[in-house]
Amino acid sequence: MRDILNAKMSRRGVLGAGAAGVSLLAMPSILRAQEKSLKIGVYGGYFKDSFDKNIFPEFTKATGIAVESVAEPTGEAWLVQLEQAARAGQAPADVSMMSQVAMLKGQATELWAPLDTGKIKNASNLLDRFVNKYPDGRVAGIGAVAWYITLVTNTDVYKEAPDSWAAFWDPANADKLGLLALVSNSFLLEVTAKTFMGGTNALDTEEGILKTFEKLAEVKPNVALWYRDEAQFEQALKSGEIPMGQYYHDVTGLAAADGHPVRSTFPKEGGIQDSGCWALSRASNKVEEAHVFIDYMSQPAIQAILSRKVGTAPTVKRELLDLTDAEFAAVSSDIEPIVPRYDLYQTKSDWLNQKWTELIVG
Amino acid sequence: MRREAPQKLSDYGPLLFPAGMLIVFFVIPFATMIAVSFFKRDPAGFYSTAFVFDNYARFLSLFFGKVLGFSLFLAIAVAICCILLAVPFTYLLSRASRRTQVVWLVGLLSVLSLSEVIIGFAWSTLFSRTAGITNLLVAIGLMSQPVALNPSLGAVLTAMVYQALPYTVLVLYPALVRLDPTLTEAARTLGASPIKSFFTVVVPALRNTIMATLIMVFIFALGSYLLPQILGRPQHWTLSVLITDQAIYQSNMPFAAAMAVFLVLVTLALVGLTLLAGRKGEAA
Numbered sequence: 001m002r003d004i005l006n007a008k009m010s011r012r013g014v015l016g017a018g019a020a021g022v023s024l025l026a027m028p029s030i031l032r033a034q035e036k037s038l039k040i041g042v043y044g045g046y047f048k049d050s051f052d053k054n055i056f057p058e059f060t061k062a063t064g065i066a067v068e069s070v071a072e073p074t075g076e077a078w079l080v081q082l083e084q085a086a087r088a089g090q091a092p093a094d095v096s097m098m099s100q101v102a103m104l105k106g107q108a109t110e111l112w113a114p115l116d117t118g119k120i121k122n123a124s125n126l127l128d129r130f131v132n133k134y135p136d137g138r139v140a141g142i143g144a145v146a147w148y149i150t151l152v153t154n155t156d157v158y159k160e161a162p163d164s165w166a167a168f169w170d171p172a173n174a175d176k177l178g179l180l181a182l183v184s185n186s187f188l189l190e191v192t193a194k195t196f197m198g199g200t201n202a203l204d205t206e207e208g209i210l211k212t213f214e215k216l217a218e219v220k221p222n223v224a225l226w227y228r229d230e231a232q233f234e235q236a237l238k239s240g241e242i243p244m245g246q247y248y249h250d251v252t253g254l255a256a257a258d259g260h261p262v263r264s265t266f267p268k269e270g271g272i273q274d275s276g277c278w279a280l281s282r283a284s285n286k287v288e289e290a291h292v293f294i295d296y297m298s299q300p301a302i303q304a305i306l307s308r309k310v311g312t313a314p315t316v317k318r319e320l321l322d323l324t325d326a327e328f329a330a331v332s333s334d335i336e337p338i339v340p341r342y343d344l345y346q347t348k349s350d351w352l353n354q355k356w357t358e359l360i361v362g
Numbered sequence: 363m364r365r366e367a368p369q370k371l372s373d374y375g376p377l378l379f380p381a382g383m384l385i386v387f388f389v390i391p392f393a394t395m396i397a398v399s400f401f402k403r404d405p406a407g408f409y410s411t412a413f414v415f416d417n418y419a420r421f422l423s424l425f426f427g428k429v430l431g432f433s434l435f436l437a438i439a440v441a442i443c444c445i446l447l448a449v450p451f452t453y454l455l456s457r458a459s460r461r462t463q464v465v466w467l468v469g470l471l472s473v474l475s476l477s478e479v480i481i482g483f484a485w486s487t488l489f490s491r492t493a494g495i496t497n498l499l500v501a502i503g504l505m506s507q508p509v510a511l512n513p514s515l516g517a518v519l520t521a522m523v524y525q526a527l528p529y530t531v532l533v534l535y536p537a538l539v540r541l542d543p544t545l546t547e548a549a550r551t552l553g554a555s556p557i558k559s560f561f562t563v564v565v566p567a568l569r570n571t572i573m574a575t576l577i578m579v580f581i582f583a584l585g586s587y588l589l590p591q592i593l594g595r596p597q598h599w600t601l602s603v604l605i606t607d608q609a610i611y612q613s614n615m616p617f618a619a620a621m622a623v624f625l626v627l628v629t630l631a632l633v634g635l636t637l638l639a640g641r642k643g644e645a646a
Contacts, residue, residue, distance in 0.1 A: 077610040083408050105613065109408050175510070181596075182611050224513060226596055228611070232483075239492045241510065350403070353612050357604065358425055360596040 037066040038289040041078060041093035043276075044071030045231070046251060047310065054309040059296055065289050074230070076102050076184070083111055086283040094284035095293055097144050097276040101184050101345045103132050106279065107140050108346070113280040114138035119291040122298035122316075130315040132277050141277030142294050143315030145306055148249040148271035148337065149180075149187065155261040157243035165195045165267045167244065173222045178233040178245030181226035183356035184349065186246065187272045187340045192216045194269045194338050203341050209352070217359055226360060237262055246272075250311030253330065266333040273337035275315060307331045399619035409616050417620035426601075426621075430628065433584060433600040440522045440583040441576050447523070448530040449572065453564060455531070456538040467535070470528040478525065482592035485521040486512055489593070517593040522586055526579050533578060537571040538564075573640050577633050584629060601625055 040056070042048045048071050056067040070093045072078040079102040085092050098106065106112050117123045117139055123131065130143025151162060157176075168177060180186030192212045193202040202208045224242050227233040234251065236242035238260045249271060252264035278297060280290045296302065300320040306312050307323055313332040314321055321328075344352060368374055402412035455466055476484075488494050489511035496508040511517055545567060549559035565572070587602035601621060609618035 073610075076613050080610060080613045080615075083613070105408075108404070182607065184611070224510070228591065232592065236490075239490070241490045241492045349612065350614065353607075353614075354420075357607070361429065361599055361604075362425065362597075 035066060036064060036289055037068060038095065038286050038293055039068045039070055039091070039093045040293065041070045041072040041096035043074055043097065046254065050310040054305060055297075055302070059293065063292055063296065065292060067293075070096075072096060074099070074185070076105065078102070079106055079111075082106070082281055083109065086111055086281055089283050091281040091283040091285075093281065094286040095278050095280050095290045098141065098279050099185075099274055099276055100132075100340065100342050103141050103277050103279060104342055104346050107132065107134055111279075111282060112140040113282045113284065113287065113290075114140065115142060115280065115294065116291065120295040120298060122295050125298055125300055125303075125316040125320055127315060127317055130275055130277070132279075141279040142298060144276045144278045144297060145310070145312035146273060146275040146315055146332075147312050148266070148273055148332070149246050150249045150252070150264045150271040151267045152237060152245055152247040152252050152262060152264050154237055154240045154243035155263050157240050161263055161265045162244070163265070163268055165191050165269050167267075168219050168222060170222075173244060175222065175224045176242065176244050177219070177223045178225040178227055178236060178242040178247075179219075179223055180246060181228045181360070183352050184345045187274070187338070188216055188219075188246075189213070189344075189352075190338050190340055191246075191269070191272065200338065200341050203344060206351075209344075209348075210355070213355055213359055220360065223360075250331065253311050266335050268335065270335045270337045271333060273313075273339055395619045396623055398615050399623050401616045401619075403614055403616045408613060417616045418624070420617060421620055421624055426604075429599070429601050429604060430625070432598070433602070433625075434628070434632070436518070436522070436590070436598075436600060437580045437583040437586075439519060440526055441579040443519065443523045444526050444530040444579045445572060445576055448527060448534055448575075449565070449568070450560070452531050452534040452538050453560065456535065456541070467532075470531055473524075473528045478586070478588045481521055481525050482589050485517065485524070485589075486592050489517050512593045513595045513598070515594065515598055518590050518598050521589045521593055522583055525586075525589070526582055529582060530575055530579055533575045534568075534571060537568055541567060570640070573636065577636060581629060581633070584625070 040051075042051050048069055052069055056069060060066055072093065078096065079098065081092060082096065083106070103112070114134065115138075120142065123139075123142055126143050130146065131139060132141040132143075134140050151165060151167065153161060167173060168179075179188065183189065189203060189209065189212050190200045192215050193200045193208075196215050197208070197212060202212060225233060225236060225245075230248075230251075233242065233245060233247060234255065237245060237247065237252075238255060240261070247264070249264045249266075252262055255262050256264070278290075278294045280287065284290065298316065300314075300316050300322070303314040303316045304321050304323050307314050307321075307330075308327060311331055314323070318328070398409070399417055400413050400415070401409045401417075402414050403409050403417065455463055458466075491508050491510035494508065494511060496505055496511065499505040500508050541564065545563050546559050549563045550556070554562065584600075585602055587600060587606055590598050590600050591603055602625075605618050605621045605625070608614045608621065
């Protein structure tokens with residue numbers, strides 16, 4: 001004992017051991033470097049549950065990369081959190097599924113680490129419009145899934161499915177609608193333009209937008225609920241409390257399959273198509289794993305699983321998929337979709353938001 | 363117990379912990395918020411450090427003035443409703459048997475354990491057409507068919523009063539229990555009816571407590587953002603709802619911060635005015 005205590009230990013040795021110890025404690029990643037892992041953000045609730053059940057375990061089996069899934073809120077709330085965290089050098093999730101508006105806003109602040117498509121062989125399977133690029137051509141995000149927002153109704157209250165978005169304007173539907181509360185996620189301006197103004201080109205000018213707002217204002221007396229929280233509307237739709245509105249085609253289909261009296265209809269003007277991209281936070285140091293994951297998710301076979309199990313529309317080319325026509329029709333439609341004017345939410349977002357808030361609150 | 367003013371520097375020691383917590387969890391975040399409210403908003407992205415008044419300028423409009431006005435009106439209405447309900451209730455409670463008091467207080471405390479979300483969704487079910495209380499009225503033949511009671515101002519007000527009432531009672535309770543019963547007895551001996559003695563003796567004696575409770579409930583109600591959203595129409599949305607929209611959904615932190623700072627300033631000014639008026643009234 002005494003020998004040990006008296007053992008000569010150089011000053012340098014003590015300092016060195018101390019420093020090594022401290023750095024080990026400070027960087028727990030080194031301690032578990034041998035175990036590869038990835039934090040993946042997907043929309044919380046039903047979406048995340050499906051991914052946890054149908055996708056992530058298979059991915060871990062195939063690649064040896066452990067997945068920690070993070071429930072992210074919809075809308076731009078997650079973007080704000082990722083942005084704030086990246087400023088502090090943190091990444092609450094390495095890879096996140098981001099909607100188009102959030103993707104573009106993140107691109108403006110270089111939040112997304114550029115992806116190397118050389119490492120993502122399957123990226124060539126994707127339809128071009130699902131690959132997000134920085135203005136200089138670097139890839140910011142790779143399409144994960146596409147989804148539709150459609151006209152939904154309670155089948156007990158509406159025996160016949162409405163065939164046009166114009167049903168929202170029908171005076172007979174007073175106090176019967178549930179609509180999304182924000183300009184940047186409801187895309188109702190595009191719907192109004194497509195239904196009454198001959199197309200979303202009507203939104204090219206400010207005058208055109210104001211006229212569209214005027215038309216949209218007529219819908220206000222019919223709205224019982226402007227929802228931010230999806231669960232709020234889904235419940236009311238199932239019970240028939242609020243029997244009509246706009247909602248996600250995939251989730252509505254699942255609710256119908258569970259036996260709830262709801263249906264999703266692609267109106268003749270088209271459903272609203274939005275899509276989510278896989279994007280990598282610039283604060284993440286899991287660049288390699290992220291590329292492996294995105295490559296895995298871009299395989300036609302995985303996209304087909306997503307369509308069958310999660311109900312989303314595929315982002316890869318139709319001919320590569322083994323989906324039957326019926327399976328494809330269940331998640332998509334031949335009717336030309338209403339594609340949101342994402343450019344507006346970048347260049348005019350504050351102005352649009354102000355006008356929108358004045359429209360619905362005023 | 364005799365209270366002595368602190369003599370030595372070390373006597374202030376026990377203050378260090380609360381002061382530290384207050385600085386870390388209140389002063390620093392609040393200062394950050396004030397700083398952010400002057401930052402420059404980048405509509406395409408996030409914000410950049412700067413010193414501009416744009417965010418405050420945007421807020422100073424008729425539209426936001428109306429929203430602020432409604433928020434204040436709603437908070438005052440909730441505070442007044444709570445006081446009107448809680449003062450007589452707590453007075454009767456403080457005269458009740460020990461056992462009754464305990465049962466009521468435990469019940470009220472358990473309401474406090476409910477989150478705003480649960481309260482909101484519960485009331486929205488109670489007010490619904492398909493499952494709500496009007497179905498009961500139909501069942502006993504008072505109404506011909508069930509109706510939806512929300513979204514409406516009444517629904518928002520009901521839920522907010524429900525949420526704030528336990529606080530109101532718990533703040534009033536100690537003062538009412540300590541109220542000297544001989545005061546009312548004297549009033550009754552001199553021929554005042556119970557109701558008259560309540561209004562001419564109990565209420566004036568509790569003037570300061572009632573005022574303080576009113577202010578507390580007012581501030582509590584001013585921060586509410588979920589209930590107006592779940593139970594109200596867009597015109598019933600408070601400023602807090604719009605602040606959340608800006609901060610969470612529009613990623614416009616500077617504007618959200620400016621609105622929040624403005625709300626705090628207006629609140630402080632109103633509370634200051636109330637206290638000032640109270641002091642004047644006492645002096646008169």
